[in-house]
Amino acid sequence: MQKPSARSLSRPRPVAVAVATPEPARPGATERTVGDDHPITLLQANSLPTLVQRELERMILAGDLAAGEQLREIEVAAMLGVSRGPVREAFRALEESGLVRLEKNRGVYVRQISVAEADEIYEIRAILDEFVGRRLAETITPAQVRELRQIVTQLEAAAANNDIDAYLAANVSFHDRLVALAGNAKLLIVYRRLVNELHLFRRKTLAQGGTLPASTREHREILKLIADRQSAAAGRALHEHVMASRSRMHKTWTVQDEGPELPGSAARRRRAAK
Amino acid sequence: MQKPSARSLSRPRPVAVAVATPEPARPGATERTVGDDHPITLLQANSLPTLVQRELERMILAGDLAAGEQLREIEVAAMLGVSRGPVREAFRALEESGLVRLEKNRGVYVRQISVAEADEIYEIRAILDEFVGRRLAETITPAQVRELRQIVTQLEAAAANNDIDAYLAANVSFHDRLVALAGNAKLLIVYRRLVNELHLFRRKTLAQGGTLPASTREHREILKLIADRQSAAAGRALHEHVMASRSRMHKTWTVQDEGPELPGSAARRRRAAK
DNA sequence: TTATTGCAGATTGTTGACAATTTACATTTG
């Protein structure tokens, strides 16, 4: 049996949830809470391990930490001004999300994605994106079309300027937004994880030019099919687009002679070089 | 520049990788390593946090720890005979894999899956399973068909005996094996994560009878289509099967009046009841 | 009575110290 006092004791804790329509601020004094970006809320929601995890994730995805590089607990702790405990917890979380690899008593390394693994991820992405295209073509609103069109415009501008970084950002943004608008929150989580892992791989391969025009055209075409509510065609186009990206990746990869490194060899070489 | 001694120093460490064809044991004395289940190898590969994580995962999926239940660091540490550090690391990993929820300064709770979330997961599973069906129908071997047929037989036996636990086990085994045979290792990882999260939900809903015959029939039909190499039909059948499971879940859920509990309320009530 | 405030116990967050393991290098041995 539940004591009546128990429920009333649990204070209203501000929770960060992704909602399509933000609640309007109510003027009632007792109901008011601070915003999600208020220092107090941030302090309540984020512990040191979470912060460390997020910072490392950012650095890995930004390329500040190269794939294969070793992360030393002490160094990371000193860099972020915390002790080793939170760093270790962050490592555990990052391992589960596929960004680092833990080897007992040997260290943690930024994960390396092999071509075979990247292939598998592209294959999964193709399936998921196909579903997203079909679903979105059935549910999309004019406002959403405008938003996506804007991203495609940025994409084209970046391609015209040969600005690889901007192109990559807009590209990720476009697909992420597509999945988000499909309205399946769990799918978005799964999708982002896959994209993150692919980032570990893409960084070195996407620096090449020549394929941007084709890729850009495909994005414009996909958006058009979705806006025209051509469900099946939009799904097919997205599927093809992802698989084409995969082929482009393959092409640039086989050009390079650089094979996948053995675990830890990069760090070992780096240390020996000093 | 790489020192020649560096590479030779890295000893051959036994790594557990899922390979389709296991390497034959070589008689060369210098090349011999101990098996993956040897105590030394186990000690090298498993740290305390990993062990704690695995044990908690087992307990959660087995239902020993109910959804919504609070996990106290000290209790878990005492139960497994370790200190709080490894337990905290295990919690972080379990959070990332979606089995527990961490609230800063308040505790960690076995996650509760809402009907809406379960819906989303079923939807993703339907997509992935459809792909698995199509792919498998193109690549399956007679030996694999025999293996799957055996699982379906177990499934039918469990259904005939109304043995819910055995049915659930065979059901999971069938689908897991299907995905595994599809030959995309990353997909298997993604898929298992989703199935695990669904477990948090299914435990209470699947106790009902009446739907077993239909589900059993569908499994047999799916296997037949795959064995007959009817790619598209197998994919469709698997998609429909998952969505039918979703409907069955819905049906049994709406019968129950029990709504989803608020975070921590179960633990609070349990403590108040003592 | 009912809402507010203060307080003690329980629980989590963080840190620093110590133990175990690995790694790189020097030494020895054939």
Next chain:
DNA sequence: CAAATGTAAATTGTCAACAATCTGCAATAA
């Protein structure tokens, strides 16, 4: 000289103590 062996430094694994926060209840006041 090459291979094996011993050793010290660096790094990770684990633990226990302390700090910060939360929870539930009692005391207080309107």
